[in-house]
Amino acid sequence: MIQHMSYILQKRMLIVLFLLIPLVLLSVFALYPAVYLVYLSFMSWDGYSPEKTWAGLANYREVFANKEIWAAFGHNFVYLGWGLLQNALGLFFALLLNSRLRGRNVYRVVLFMPYIMNGVAVAYMFNYVFNSEYGSLNTLLHGIGLDLLAISWFGSPKVVNHVLGFITLWKFMGLNMVIYLAALQSVPSEIIEAARMDGASRWQTIVHVILPNMTKVIELNLFLTIIGTLEIFDLPFLLTKGGPLGASETFLTKTIDTAFKFNNFGMASAMSLTLIASVIVVLSIQKIVTRRWSD
Known part of the structure; x- marks a missing residue:
């Protein structure tokens, strides 16, 4: 046939x-x-009952009226701040290791290694670093006489999110560096040499020649960073369980608890869609800012 x-x-x-x-x-x-x-976001459902009750917009109203949920969402912006610093450091090391630095390949591997490590392993490793009782950081601080700085890193509401944000920076900065390094190597060497022949300093060459040719890559890295920070889950879940007193809860950990701890799958679905909408809004703002910068 x-x-x-x-x-x-x-x-x-x-x-x-x-x-x-x-x-x-x-x-x-x-x-x-x-x-x-x-569909579930408009229903009232406990996750195992065969019947679902129509709730309409009640789940969304509860999401927007619940101060605890938005307090948890505010913690995500701490990670976003560390994510922006992570991008800046990744770009700095990419510029540094794109030069004729001796041993640069070794430094590239060392900086990229944290990214390929398992997230659970990273969490438990830093648990031994920041543990208030037997952690290596507090042991070091006591050893050099800085007892006042030896605090409960995971037990302080004002510090815990910054500690977790630092861990994300340590883990993902190498990925940003590699992406920026690839972009730097794709910048035509002719325009760089032409800028130097015209008397441009290294800083002027970076700002006016190299970075404008990396706009799309910078936008991509910021895109990945924003998504990752607004949807972070693993580190708060593994290291603090959202504590102390909810100080390290994120929007996603709150959503998971709503669904599987409190058996409110309808509201959890509404929270998930709200998170998606929030990500779209933040990415749209980022798109506008980067477009104006590139222009």
Whole structure:
């Protein structure tokens, strides 16, 4: 039967067959869960009862009226601040290691190594560093006579989020560095040499020649950073469980607790969609800022 088909028809059938399985998988594992999430956000459901009760906009009203939820969301912006510093340091080390520095390949590997480490392993490693009783940092501070600085790093509401933000910087800065390093190596050397021949200093070359040619890559890294910081979950969950007294809860940990601890899947679904909308808003602001900067 296939032999009697025209070449164009066989080609179209082959394309359809190749696309069929990916489209089915996309529908089952992406589109259907997304639509079902929207459906659940308008329902009142405990997660295991066969019946779901229509709640309308009640879940969304509760989300926006709940001060604890938005207090947890505010903690995400601490991570965002550390994420911006992470990008700045990644760019700094990329510029440094793109030069003719002796041993630069070794430094690149050392800085990139934290990113390939397992997140759980990183959490437990820093638990031994910042532990208030037997942590290596407090032991060092006591040893050099700085007893006043030896605090409960995970037990202080004002400090805990900054400690967790520092850990994210340590882990992901190497990834930013590698991405920026690849972008730097793609900048044409001719325009850099032309700028230097015209008398531009190294700082002027970086600001007026190199960075404008890296705008898209900087925008990509900021995009990844914003998404990662607004959706962070693993470190607060593993190291602090949201404590002390909810001081390190993030929007996502609060959503998980709402669903699986308090069995309120309807409100958790509404929180998830609210988070998605918040990410879109923040990314839109970032897009506007970077576009004005590039112009």
